[in-house]
Amino acid sequence: MTGSRSFPQDKANSMLLALLLMAPGVLAQxxxxxxxxxxDPPAAAEPQLAVPGAGQEPRAQTDSVEYWLGxxxxxxxxxxxxxxxxxxxxxxxxTLQVFHAVRDGEQVERVRYLSGEPRELISHGTGSACNRVxxxxxxxxxxxxxxxxxxxxxxxxxxxxxxxxDRDTVVIEARPRDQHRLGxxxxxxxxxxxxxxxxxxxxxxxxxERYQFVQLDLSPISxxxxxxxxxxxxxxxxxxxxxxxxxxxxxxxxxxxxxRVAVRTLADGDMLVFSDGLSVFTVFVQRLGxxxxxxxxxxxxxTVAYMDRVQVEGTNYTVTVVGEIPDATAQxxxxxxxxxxxx
Amino acid sequence: MxxxxxxDRLNExxxxxxxxxxxxxxxxxLLKHGSAxxxxxxxxxxxxxxxxxxxREQVAPAMPGLAAGIAAAIEAEAPLDVHSGDSGSxxxxxGRSPWMRTLSRGAVAATFAFAAILGVQQLSQPQPGTAGSExxxxxxxxxxxxxxxxxxxxxxxxxxxxxxxxxxxxGAPRLVPERQPGVPVQTVxxxxxxxxxxxxxxxxxxxxxxxxxxxxxQGMVPFxxxxxxxxxxx
Numbered sequence: 001m002t003g004s005r006s007f008p009q010d011k012a013n014s015m016l017l018a019l020l021l022m023a024p025g026v027l028a029q030x031x032x033x034x035x036x037x038x039x040d041p042p043a044a045a046e047p048q049l050a051v052p053g054a055g056q057e058p059r060a061q062t063d064s065v066e067y068w069l070g071x072x073x074x075x076x077x078x079x080x081x082x083x084x085x086x087x088x089x090x091x092x093x094x095t096l097q098v099f100h101a102v103r104d105g106e107q108v109e110r111v112r113y114l115s116g117e118p119r120e121l122i123s124h125g126t127g128s129a130c131n132r133v134x135x136x137x138x139x140x141x142x143x144x145x146x147x148x149x150x151x152x153x154x155x156x157x158x159x160x161x162x163x164x165x166d167r168d169t170v171v172i173e174a175r176p177r178d179q180h181r182l183g184x185x186x187x188x189x190x191x192x193x194x195x196x197x198x199x200x201x202x203x204x205x206x207x208x209e210r211y212q213f214v215q216l217d218l219s220p221i222s223x224x225x226x227x228x229x230x231x232x233x234x235x236x237x238x239x240x241x242x243x244x245x246x247x248x249x250x251x252x253x254x255x256x257x258x259x260r261v262a263v264r265t266l267a268d269g270d271m272l273v274f275s276d277g278l279s280v281f282t283v284f285v286q287r288l289g290x291x292x293x294x295x296x297x298x299x300x301x302x303t304v305a306y307m308d309r310v311q312v313e314g315t316n317y318t319v320t321v322v323g324e325i326p327d328a329t330a331q332x333x334x335x336x337x338x339x340x341x342x343x
Numbered sequence: 344m345x346x347x348x349x350x351d352r353l354n355e356x357x358x359x360x361x362x363x364x365x366x367x368x369x370x371x372x373l374l375k376h377g378s379a380x381x382x383x384x385x386x387x388x389x390x391x392x393x394x395x396x397x398x399r400e401q402v403a404p405a406m407p408g409l410a411a412g413i414a415a416a417i418e419a420e421a422p423l424d425v426h427s428g429d430s431g432s433x434x435x436x437x438g439r440s441p442w443m444r445t446l447s448r449g450a451v452a453a454t455f456a457f458a459a460i461l462g463v464q465q466l467s468q469p470q471p472g473t474a475g476s477e478x479x480x481x482x483x484x485x486x487x488x489x490x491x492x493x494x495x496x497x498x499x500x501x502x503x504x505x506x507x508x509x510x511x512x513x514g515a516p517r518l519v520p521e522r523q524p525g526v527p528v529q530t531v532x533x534x535x536x537x538x539x540x541x542x543x544x545x546x547x548x549x550x551x552x553x554x555x556x557x558x559x560x561q562g563m564v565p566f567x568x569x570x571x572x573x574x575x576x577x
Binding site for chain 1: 562565
């Protein structure tokens, strides 16, 4: 535990970056005619400064997707910032105040809702503990098969520029290569690489969720800003969050590009976390009461939860797949949960 | 003001007001003509209704009471209203109940649209707003003429505070049971989801979001998600 925490933090980030860039050749130059299944959300319909074209010279560094994604990983983990953010999901608009600081190599995050019910959360320790899980050793096996097929999970396209929160940003579209994940539009701050806007897009280009800064402050965060403002603020200790516990459960089907990044043991079952570097879903297998034997989905913004049951040796388990993924994917995943043979 | 059709200009101004983009001049023009022209008021009323349906506001519970309140207010003001002659009062008597009927019918249509959509399998793309306006609005537009005859006392008729974006947080996730063959969709949906189920869903959604905070490169987005429905998610 302590050993893994001494890893430099950006190692985890660079691993995620590598996950994102499973097919490095897949860049803007290869963009097909813009008739894909994902249509541009309104935000991307603005004048594009860097229109991808055919037969262009190798670009300057700032024109490559790798450059920007690298910058993104570094910024997300290491930058101190605060700001005001709007968070929109299916007709609801919320406003938040966010603080992000780095203390002793670990991220400390504080989120305060400024609208609706007063809510607040403070998270400690994000970042370092996941190194072991997304390790370079595991990488080769995981990815060789994918590389063999010659396709990553997403098609990355630079979409020009846009001004967000009074700052210049670069727009990157991550267009899914299959129907098992959602599309993402990210606006990265030109100066720091911090995502200032992020949009999740479903099939038919429907915007499911939008997270957007209205004001950004890059000055260092004081300790006072990381203190909870209310007594009932939720505290999250993420230091143990990425431990990979033992589990008897496995998925019979997993879309290309996803890999298991964490397993946790809960009081009443197991929790398995999967990611393709950009999107994340979690599989819960729990022994719950018969009142929770429910089959169906619940949707909140871009987050879908699909509930199902699995029976093993006469015992009923409740399976819940939660994630920012298409609901058909969640349903199929839930149906594929099984106990490892021989356990 | 001297060029273009007078009516077109009024309509334009009305649209602008609807969008919150009316200039001072346009507002004055509307206020001036609004009281004289029933057609204009009627149009405004329809716009508001359509907008409500499109915003997925629950027209059903709110409107009948509101309409009754307005009707009562109009009743009280009637003596002052120089314009409401014979025809006006006739419309008052005959018009109110169709008004109410129209509203509740529209509301039922809208409610039905929600239910139908909730039952559809392809749940990642529900667009109740669109569907609601398709089902509800045209019908309202077609049948609305009756009521507005009575709404003579403008400017007050123009003052309808209509927030365009709701900033209310919904704690509970929207539930969609798997459709079972033979069971009508309606009956399945009408059941209130057990509190235990909602608690479970809130709990797993929060746990998922907290976990996602450090395996994805999305910055603090997952933490924004992690706080919805927190009250129930303990």
